[in-house]
Amino acid sequence: MGLLTSSFSFQLPALGSVSPVYGVGLLILSTLLLAKVLSSLFFRSSRNKLPPKVWTFPLIGGVRKFMKGPIKMIREEYPRLGSVFTMKVLNRNITFLLGPEESVHFFKAPESEMSQQEVYQYNVPTFGPGVVFDVDYSVRMEQFRFFSESLRVSSLKGYVEHMVLEAKSFFSKWGDEGVVDLKSELEHLIILTASRCLLGREVRDQLFKNVSDLFHDLDNGMQPISVLFPYLPIPAHKRRDEARKQLADIFAKIIKNRRDSGKRETDMLQAFIDSKYRASGRYLEDHEITGLLIAALFAGQHTSSITSVWTGAYLMKNKQFLEPVLNEQREVMSRHGDKLDYDILGEMDVLYRAIKEALRLHPPLILLLRYSHKDFMVKTREGNEYRVPKGHVVATSPAFANRLPHIYRDPDTYDPDRFTPGREEDKAAGAFSYVSFGGGRHGCLGEPFAYMQIKTIWSHLFQNYELELLSPFPEIDWDAMVVGVKGKVMVRYKKRSLKTEQ
Numbered sequence: 001m002g003l004l005t006s007s008f009s010f011q012l013p014a015l016g017s018v019s020p021v022y023g024v025g026l027l028i029l030s031t032l033l034l035a036k037v038l039s040s041l042f043f044r045s046s047r048n049k050l051p052p053k054v055w056t057f058p059l060i061g062g063v064r065k066f067m068k069g070p071i072k073m074i075r076e077e078y079p080r081l082g083s084v085f086t087m088k089v090l091n092r093n094i095t096f097l098l099g100p101e102e103s104v105h106f107f108k109a110p111e112s113e114m115s116q117q118e119v120y121q122y123n124v125p126t127f128g129p130g131v132v133f134d135v136d137y138s139v140r141m142e143q144f145r146f147f148s149e150s151l152r153v154s155s156l157k158g159y160v161e162h163m164v165l166e167a168k169s170f171f172s173k174w175g176d177e178g179v180v181d182l183k184s185e186l187e188h189l190i191i192l193t194a195s196r197c198l199l200g201r202e203v204r205d206q207l208f209k210n211v212s213d214l215f216h217d218l219d220n221g222m223q224p225i226s227v228l229f230p231y232l233p234i235p236a237h238k239r240r241d242e243a244r245k246q247l248a249d250i251f252a253k254i255i256k257n258r259r260d261s262g263k264r265e266t267d268m269l270q271a272f273i274d275s276k277y278r279a280s281g282r283y284l285e286d287h288e289i290t291g292l293l294i295a296a297l298f299a300g301q302h303t304s305s306i307t308s309v310w311t312g313a314y315l316m317k318n319k320q321f322l323e324p325v326l327n328e329q330r331e332v333m334s335r336h337g338d339k340l341d342y343d344i345l346g347e348m349d350v351l352y353r354a355i356k357e358a359l360r361l362h363p364p365l366i367l368l369l370r371y372s373h374k375d376f377m378v379k380t381r382e383g384n385e386y387r388v389p390k391g392h393v394v395a396t397s398p399a400f401a402n403r404l405p406h407i408y409r410d411p412d413t414y415d416p417d418r419f420t421p422g423r424e425e426d427k428a429a430g431a432f433s434y435v436s437f438g439g440g441r442h443g444c445l446g447e448p449f450a451y452m453q454i455k456t457i458w459s460h461l462f463q464n465y466e467l468e469l470l471s472p473f474p475e476i477d478w479d480a481m482v483v484g485v486k487g488k489v490m491v492r493y494k495k496r497s498l499k500t501e502q
């Protein structure tokens with residue numbers, strides 16, 4: 001402000017010696033020039049301002065900090081450096097964008113500017129060749145279309161029928177009362193359900209043990225070291241590769257039988273068998289179908305079972321939130337009896353919010369990554385502007401962003417009512433205020449499937465059992481690739497009929 005005032009007073013006396021029109025013209029011109037010089041100076045300096053850097057020991061310093069846990073590191077650095085900062089890990093610069101305003105470009109930029117392929121390459125040996133991160137963006141987009149089509153409402157309705165049957169049959173083995181490790185029970189149920197809905201009847205009915213053992217080997221082949229060196233010849237990777245081959249053989253036989261017999265099923269496998277690439281008009285090859293099914297199982301299995309466990313643990317611990325969930329179940333049962341289907345589950349808003357809140361506090365995917373192909377500017381909510389250079393890995397963190405105190409009141413407290421009409425804290429700062437399912441261009445395609453599955457499980461349990469959490473409230477297992485619940489979650493159950501207690 002001081003600079004502007006003195007410039008004007010310097011120029012005004014000169015105007016007296018020229019004609020008024022010419023003088024005014026000169027004044028306007030010089031003002032414009034001045035404004036241009038100042039704005040270019042200011043603009044250039046903000047365009048060149050890189051995000052602050054996390055201090056680390058040279059060479060492997062960043063690795064140590066990162067390996068101690070990215071969320072711990074973010075919690076330490078955020079108060080010092082703010083919502084945008086860069087950390088060097090080996091030869092990579094990782095820039096963190098932490099918050100709904102800061103992560104807009106992360107979620108919305110086109111693939112030519114922010115891509116997934118480079119940072120999610122480590123999935124290729126697990127998913128196999130010719131799918132997802134092993135193919136060009138145009139092919140990947142078509143494959144994601146196959147996912148969306150296989151998960152649309154008309155298909156979901158059929159999947160929910162499988163989910164309900166699986167839950168009923170699974171819990172019928174529990175008996176009238178007992179004690180179980182809820183974590184391992186729900187993991188088991190979800191793999192059964194996912195097998196039925198995604199991999200198909202053949203796997204679920206005849207090959208379940210064989211296929212789930214192979215998936216187990218695939219799963220164990222995804223170690224933290226695999227992210228940096230996916231092809232390192234370690235035993236876990238060798239078992240992964242062998243399992244991948246055997247799965248391809250099993251699915252090739254199943255697909256052939258289905259094609260030969262003309263028999264159709266309601267599952268994702270059938271949806272993929274029926275899918276065609278628009279660009280070439282060709283059907284998917286068997287190895288592509290296998291790869292996409294593996295990708296779906298990886299995307300949806302641990303994420304859903306972890307969320308189911310957190311939901312139950314929070315509701316068993318917080319009776320004030322359990323009661324409204326039970327009341328909703330009673331009300332739904334008064335209208336539909338013990339029937340559960342897609343539409344009935346859709347009526348359960350209280351249960352929906354209870355799950356959503358567990359997932360806010362514990363998103364299983366704690367870091368989302370992209371690779372920046374083009375410099376971009378990011379502005380923090382405090383008004384700092386930084387240029388993030390091309391070549392940086394860019395990260396955002398649902399686990400951190402979902403607990404920001406300027407978005408969520410008492411962010412560490414379980415409070416499903418924060419999503420009720422009128423409060424809607426998940427929309428407080430726009431579309432990326434709640435990012436457990438990601439958002440923007442690559443938002444989760446399985447979100448409705450996941451909610452249906454978790455709602456089915458908890459509706460069945462609440463309608464039929466009284467439950468008590470015996471273990472202390474679970475801790476977070478930060479070491480897992482998909483971050484979940486540490487240790488066992490022991491629960492006592494006793495059969496009851498919720499309806500009769502009205």
Ligand code: HEM
Binds near residue numbers: 301303368442444
């Ligand atoms: C509670 C359960 C789930 C959670 C928390 C979850 C979370 C996420 C997140 C955070 C992303 C975005 C990744 C990124 O931006 O890099 C994502 C993407 C995706 N999810 Fe899920 N997911 C869940 C269940 C499922 C299920 C059940 C399926 C399929 C049956 C599924 C299929 C997908 C697919 C195909 C994508 C990729 C979308 C794209 O890149 O365009 N997810 N999920």
